[in-house]
Amino acid sequence: MSRIDRRFAACRAEGRAALVTFVTAGDPDADTSLAILKALPRAGADLIEIGMPFTDPMADGPAIQLSSQRALKGGQTLKKTLDMVRALRAGEADTPVILMGYYNPIYIYGVERFLKDAREAGVDGLIVVDLPPEEDDELCVPALKAGLSFIRLATPTTDDARLPAVLANTSGFVYYVSITGITGSATPDFGAVAQSVARIKAHTNLPVVVGFGVKTGEHAAAIARGADGVVVGSALVEAVRASLDGEGRATAGTLAAVEALVGELAAGVRSAAKATAA
Amino acid sequence: MTVQPLNSYRSGPDERGHFGMFGGRFVAETLMPVILEVEKAYAAAKDDPAFQAEMDGYLAHYVGRPSPLYYAERLTERLREGAGGKGAKIYLKREELNHTGSHKVNNVLGQILLARRMGKKRIIAETGAGQHGVATATLCARFGLECVIYMGAVDVERQKPNVFRMQMLGATVVPVQSGSRTLKDAMNEALRDWVTNVATTYYCIGTVAGPHPYPGMVRDFQAVIGKETREQILAAEGRLPDSLVACIGGGSNAMGLFYPFLDDKDVEIYGVEAAGHGLASGQHAASLTGGRPGVLHGNRTYLLMDDDGQIAEAHSISAGLDYPGIGPEHAFLHETGRVTYISATDKEALEAFMLLSKLEGIIPALEPAHALAKVVELAPQKPQDHIMVVNLSGRGDKDVPQVADILGGQF
Numbered sequence: 301m302s303r304i305d306r307r308f309a310a311c312r313a314e315g316r317a318a319l320v321t322f323v324t325a326g327d328p329d330a331d332t333s334l335a336i337l338k339a340l341p342r343a344g345a346d347l348i349e350i351g352m353p354f355t356d357p358m359a360d361g362p363a364i365q366l367s368s369q370r371a372l373k374g375g376q377t378l379k380k381t382l383d384m385v386r387a388l389r390a391g392e393a394d395t396p397v398i399l400m401g402y403y404n405p406i407y408i409y410g411v412e413r414f415l416k417d418a419r420e421a422g423v424d425g426l427i428v429v430d431l432p433p434e435e436d437d438e439l440c441v442p443a444l445k446a447g448l449s450f451i452r453l454a455t456p457t458t459d460d461a462r463l464p465a466v467l468a469n470t471s472g473f474v475y476y477v478s479i480t481g482i483t484g485s486a487t488p489d490f491g492a493v494a495q496s497v498a499r500i501k502a503h504t505n506l507p508v509v510v511g512f513g514v515k516t517g518e519h520a521a522a523i524a525r526g527a528d529g530v531v532v533g534s535a536l537v538e539a540v541r542a543s544l545d546g547e548g549r550a551t552a553g554t555l556a557a558v559e560a561l562v563g564e565l566a567a568g569v570r571s572a573a574k575a576t577a578a
Numbered sequence: 579m580t581v582q583p584l585n586s587y588r589s590g591p592d593e594r595g596h597f598g599m600f601g602g603r604f605v606a607e608t609l610m611p612v613i614l615e616v617e618k619a620y621a622a623a624k625d626d627p628a629f630q631a632e633m634d635g636y637l638a639h640y641v642g643r644p645s646p647l648y649y650a651e652r653l654t655e656r657l658r659e660g661a662g663g664k665g666a667k668i669y670l671k672r673e674e675l676n677h678t679g680s681h682k683v684n685n686v687l688g689q690i691l692l693a694r695r696m697g698k699k700r701i702i703a704e705t706g707a708g709q710h711g712v713a714t715a716t717l718c719a720r721f722g723l724e725c726v727i728y729m730g731a732v733d734v735e736r737q738k739p740n741v742f743r744m745q746m747l748g749a750t751v752v753p754v755q756s757g758s759r760t761l762k763d764a765m766n767e768a769l770r771d772w773v774t775n776v777a778t779t780y781y782c783i784g785t786v787a788g789p790h791p792y793p794g795m796v797r798d799f800q801a802v803i804g805k806e807t808r809e810q811i812l813a814a815e816g817r818l819p820d821s822l823v824a825c826i827g828g829g830s831n832a833m834g835l836f837y838p839f840l841d842d843k844d845v846e847i848y849g850v851e852a853a854g855h856g857l858a859s860g861q862h863a864a865s866l867t868g869g870r871p872g873v874l875h876g877n878r879t880y881l882l883m884d885d886d887g888q889i890a891e892a893h894s895i896s897a898g899l900d901y902p903g904i905g906p907e908h909a910f911l912h913e914t915g916r917v918t919y920i921s922a923t924d925k926e927a928l929e930a931f932m933l934l935s936k937l938e939g940i941i942p943a944l945e946p947a948h949a950l951a952k953v954v955e956l957a958p959q960k961p962q963d964h965i966m967v968v969n970l971s972g973r974g975d976k977d978v979p980q981v982a983d984i985l986g987g988q989f
């Protein structure tokens with residue numbers, strides 16, 4: 301059983317959905333970013349997604365675009381992101397770490413070298429936005445061979461005919477994108493999301509987590525009723541942004557702002573303990 | 579039926595959208611179903627004589643095709659001066675005479691007719707120089723479609739006349755403030771719009787880039803340039819040209835001219851990228867000369883980037899060439915050596931802009947001025963019986979305020 305499988309099993313045993321938190325590596329600076337990562341499990345995160353910043357995040361809204369820009373401005377690179385995972389892993393044995401981003405920096409780093417270094421650093425899975433199943437030979441198949449999970453996005457446009465292709469090489473969990481849109485945009489229609497999650501679950505035994513548009517503990521609770529996990533990203537990097545000083549530097553309030561929001565989201569997820577679990 | 583030779587340069591893309599190792603479909607899952615839908619719709623349209631007939635009708639009566647192939651006599655004579663008895667005979671393929679003022683309309687017509695077949699009522703596009711935006715706004719007006727154009731804020735400033743044209747045609751122009759605020763960022767923003775409005779919207783990409791099927795489809799729509807050139811030069815000279823020259827932003831006017839000649843191995847082919855302030859300055863847009871293979875905007879191709887795979891900001895005086903990538907088929911033609919890729923600086927392009935204006939009475943756009951700048955270099959090295967065809971991809975009206983500003987009114 302992988303770390304990801306164990307963590308979902310543990311949440312299931314508690315009768316609740318998992319909280320998956322996304323922050324961008326190196327935002328707003330390397331030290332603060334590592335401090336945030338270390339604080340996430342304590343604050344209630346069950347899985348950690350770490351954004352690998354990219355100059356051209358085509359599927360992201362302004363909040364994550366700006367957080368990538370802050371990180372890149374501070375000199376973040378893919379190598380530094382992997383170093384950060386290693387530093388996090390030194391004190392955090394159990395929480396799964398998933399790297400999320402776009403393909404070009406990985407391609408330039410070198411696929412084989414990246415997979416080896418990521419595994420050694422303690423990465424459990426990858427989400428690469430611009431690699432659909434049609435491009436599985438690029439990274440997905442090599443990643444699975446290297447023992448990493450490759451987590452795929454399913455979206456409202458992924459119909460029943462296409463779902464099997466999307467699920468074929470997916471492992472760890474399925475990430476359901478709640479809206480047709482970019483990160484950080486509209487709040488989804490929770491009823492429609494629950495139906496979609498049920499539709500995907502009819503095709504797979506993997507946990508189905510839901511992301512895009514989840515901003516508050518209340519949203520998290522609403523999603524957690526039907527899904528195996530809830531992903532929150534834009535709201536967290538927005539909390540980072542709001543805590544910065546006039547020059548864009550971290551303040552004493554930065555870490556606390558992230559912890560407070562994660563605490564609220566964790567409480568939301570826990571408040572939606574599944575009736576069936578008792 | 580035309581039988582292609584076994585070792586044809588014209589056989590790409592394969593069914594997964596690859597030209598050699600380049601191309602592909604590197605897009606978010608939300609877009610994959612619509613991209614497959616576009617692929618299917620285009621495959622059906624391509625084999626439908628009614629679609630071709632509809633295209634031909636609009637190309638003739640709305641766009642004004644065929645565009646002339648014009649012997650540039652005074653330019654030819656000027657470049658023969660001091661060339662020691664040498665100097666190629668130069669023909670201009672007059673794409674600037676098309677309705678809307680550039681080659682962009684050839685592709686837009688094809689894609690808008692396709693979008694209509696697909697039942698899409700809302701059209702989005704990215705634009706750099708504004709020529710693709712104007713062509714898109716024009717055909718949306720003609721067919722009563724909603725039109726939203728994404729344009730980098732920097733380009734909105736330097737191509738003002740085209741912004742007004744798009745607005746007069748009823749399009750909404752969205753200035754893009756993210757990143758380098760040029761063409762690359764406009765494309766990011768268009769992709770973000772498409773992800774959000776995928777059910778109703780067709781993305782009309784302006785060059786031979788993006789995910790499959792766009793690079794091959796846009797090339798096919800632009801190939802009318804090369805097909806006409808072939809017939810026209812045979813009529814005028816009784817033989818094929820010795821060389822072809824075209825500028826390259828994403829590479830659509832160049833692919834359109836080159837494609838029908840790729841298997842004529844005696845025809846030399848030159849693609850001209852924008853060297854900006856010079857290749858050594860690092861401030862340029864020459865992705866083949868100064869970049870390396872990577873993945874952006876749906877395809878694998880040559881890109882300008884740093885060692886971490888972060889995309890670099892391109893620079894060119896010409897908004898239409900100011901892009902850190904190039905269509906995947908050009909990357910393939912570069913690696914196979916079939917096409918020779920060279921570059922022209924901002925300064926060389928400006929000089930060629932003035933030269934053509936004064937000698938031929940044709941004010942070229944700054945984009946093809948890059949191709950002309952290399953003609954100025956290449957033609958004097960060729961014998962007088964060498965026939966050189968240059969793609970004059972657009973007219974310079976949109977550049978008049980910018981060039982007047984740069985030259986301080988001293989022409």
Ligand SMILES: Cc1ncc(COP(=O)(O)O)c(C=O)c1O
Nearest residue numbers: 709827828829830831898945972
């Ligand atoms: C007149 C003209 N030529 C060339 C280009 C460059 O595009 P492409 O390389 O796709 O032909 C543009 C783009 O805006 C243009 O307006």
